[in-house]
Amino acid sequence: MKRLIFTKTFLHILVAAILNSLAMMYVQFVFCLPAIALILYVLLKSSSHKNAFTTGLLFGGLSSLILNYWMVPVVANYANGSNGLALACYIASGVALAVFFGAQFYLASLLLLKQERPSMVWINAFIIASVWVSFELLRATIFSALPWLSYTAGISQARSIYLLQPAAFGGVFLLSFIIVITAYFLAVDLINRKVRFLVFAVGILAIQYATGALLFNKFSAEIEEDNPAHFSVALVMPALSPETVWNDESANAVVSHLLALNEKAVATKPDMAVWTETVVPWAYSPDDDFLKEISNTTANTNTLSLLGMNSSLDQSETNLSNSVYLLSNTGKELGKYDKQDLLSMAEKPLLASPALILPFIKKLDLKMEAGSNSEPVNTPWGKAGIMICNESTNSFHAAGLAKSGAEFLVNMGNDSWFSDYFITTQHFYNARCRAVENRKDLIINNNRGICGVVKSTGEIKIEEDGRNSNVISAEIHPNKLQTFKLNNLVYPAITILLLVLGNYLQRVKFNPNKNKTQTQK
Incomplete structure (x- = not known):
C-alpha cells in the first residue's frame, strides 16, 4: 500500500x-x-x-x-x-x-x-x-x-x-x-x-x-494624450554566430556584413540605430577604424548609434567591461553604460572562485568586470535605461533604472549560444514584463534571439526572429511616469x-x- x-x-x-x-x-x-x-x-x-x-x-x-x-x-x-x-x-x-x-x-x-x-x-x-x-x-x-x-x-x-x-x-x-x-x-x-x-x-x-x-x-x-513626442529607431540585427565573431579569419567578412547593415539602417533615416550586445569583440577606441566607417555613413544624417562594445579597463586590453556606447553622427562618444550584473561562470567566476568559470573566457585570457557607468544614458529624447543580456531578467535592475530617471528602456543581448532553445522566448517575455512593470517603451535587440519593441502598455509592436539578418524600424515614446510598486517585504x-x-x-x-x-x- x-x-x-x-x-x-x-x-x-x-x-x-x-x-x-x-x-x-x-x-x-x-x-x-x-x-x-x-x-x-x-x-x-x-x-x-x-x-x-x-x-x-x-x-x-x-x-x-x-x-x-x-x-x-x-x-x-x-x-x-x-x-x-x-x-x-x-x-x-x-x-x-x-x-x-x-x-x-x-x-x-x-x-x-x-x-x-x-x-x-x-x-x-x-x-x-x-x-x-x-x-x-x-x-x-x-x-x-x-x-x-x-x-x-x-x-x-x-x-x-x-x-x-x-x-x-x-x-x-x-x-x-x-x-x-x-x-x-x-x-x-x-x-x-x-x-x-x-x-x-x-x-x-x-x-x-x-x-x-x-x-x-x-x-x-x-x-497617448500626455506623451505625443516620439523618436524613430532602426534595430540592426546582425545574426552573428559565436564561432564567426571570435574567429580572426572571418573578421573581414564580419566587418563588411556589419557595415552593409549599417548602410541599410541609415537609409531608413532613423533618429537612432540600435545594435546588439558586443556586436564586435574588440575593445572600444575613439580612433577605431570600424567606428570611423560607421560614422562616415551617418555623418550627413542626424542618426545616432547605440552600439554594444567592450571597454578596456587598463592598458592591457584583457581587463574589460561589457559596455554600450551612444555615438553621435560623427562618431563622438555621447554616453556610456557598463553592465553591472555579470553572468556567472560566463563573464565572472561563480562564488568568486577563479576556477569556477567556463574555459571560453580563460582561453581568450580575458577578465570581465562591472564598469563604473551604471546610470541611464542621456539622449536627445530622454534618458535611456540600458539592460545588457541577462539584466533584463532582473526585475530589480530595471526598477532601479526607472527610479534613476529612465524614460525608455533598451535591452541589448547576445542569445547566439541559445538561439535554438526556448531561452530566447523567455528572454523576450521577461523584457515584456520589464516594460509593463515600469511603464516604459522597451527596445529589445538580441543577436540571434527575439528582437522587437514593446510599448509601455505591454503591446508588442514588433517581434522578429534575430536569427535572420535584418533591419527593422519602430517609433519610441519616452515618458517620465514613475509607477507605484509594492514593497517586497509585503509578502513575508x-x-x-x-x-x-x-x-x-x-x-x-x-x-x-x-x-x-x-x-x-
Whole structure:
C-alpha cells in the first residue's frame, strides 16, 4: 500500500514538474496553473513536514532537469567540448533548485493552519502564496546572475496583455502571488473531491483579466494624450554566430556584413540605430577604424548609434567591461553604460572562485568586470535605461533604472549560444514584463534571439526572429511616469499577519471553557 501511495505521489510530482517546465518554456499560463495546483495538492496531502520537504525537493529537482536540458549541449560547446563540465553544471543547477523548493515546501507545511472552515482556506491560500513569492524573491536576489535558477510563476502570464497589467503595481511577483492563490483553491477542491472553491478560483482570474483590461485601456489613453513626442529607431540585427565573431579569419567578412547593415539602417533615416550586445569583440577606441566607417555613413544624417562594445579597463586590453556606447553622427562618444550584473561562470567566476568559470573566457585570457557607468544614458529624447543580456531578467535592475530617471528602456543581448532553445522566448517575455512593470517603451535587440519593441502598455509592436539578418524600424515614446510598486517585504508581512489572525480564530473556535459554558446554558 505504501509503495502504491509513493508511486502515485511521485507521478503527481513528475506531472507537476513537466507542466511547470512547459509553462516556463513556452510562457503559457494554461500549463502553470494546473502545475502549481497539482503540486500543492501533494503538499496538502503530505503526512509530515519531512514529506513536504521531499515533495519540494523532487519538484524543484525534476523541474530543473527538464527545464535546463539545453545546458549540456550549450555549456559543452561554450567550454570547448567539455561534456564533464557541462554535466556538472546541469546537475548542480538541479541540486540548487531542489534545495530551494524543498526548504520552501517545508516552511509552508509548518505554517499551514487547520482548515475546519472556509475562512481558514482563504488564510492558508494567502500564506502559501506569500511563502511562494518570498522564495521567488530570494532566488531572484541570489541568482540574478544565474537566470535559469530565478524563474517566476508570474512569467507564464506574460503572453496575455490583460493578465500582465497588474505587474505595473507589484511586478511579476504579484502575478505569481495571484496564480498561487488560485491554484491553492483548486488543490483544496481536488482533495475534497468537490467544486466548492472553484468559483473563487475562476472569480480571481476573471477579476484579474477584467481589471487588466481596464488598466490597459486607461493607461493607453493617458500615454497617448500626455506623451505625443516620439523618436524613430532602426534595430540592426546582425545574426552573428559565436564561432564567426571570435574567429580572426572571418573578421573581414564580419566587418563588411556589419557595415552593409549599417548602410541599410541609415537609409531608413532613423533618429537612432540600435545594435546588439558586443556586436564586435574588440575593445572600444575613439580612433577605431570600424567606428570611423560607421560614422562616415551617418555623418550627413542626424542618426545616432547605440552600439554594444567592450571597454578596456587598463592598458592591457584583457581587463574589460561589457559596455554600450551612444555615438553621435560623427562618431563622438555621447554616453556610456557598463553592465553591472555579470553572468556567472560566463563573464565572472561563480562564488568568486577563479576556477569556477567556463574555459571560453580563460582561453581568450580575458577578465570581465562591472564598469563604473551604471546610470541611464542621456539622449536627445530622454534618458535611456540600458539592460545588457541577462539584466533584463532582473526585475530589480530595471526598477532601479526607472527610479534613476529612465524614460525608455533598451535591452541589448547576445542569445547566439541559445538561439535554438526556448531561452530566447523567455528572454523576450521577461523584457515584456520589464516594460509593463515600469511603464516604459522597451527596445529589445538580441543577436540571434527575439528582437522587437514593446510599448509601455505591454503591446508588442514588433517581434522578429534575430536569427535572420535584418533591419527593422519602430517609433519610441519616452515618458517620465514613475509607477507605484509594492514593497517586497509585503509578502513575508502578509504571512506573519495571517498566522496571527488564523491562530486567534482557531483559539476562539476551539476554546473548551467557552464551549462548556455554552452547553450548560
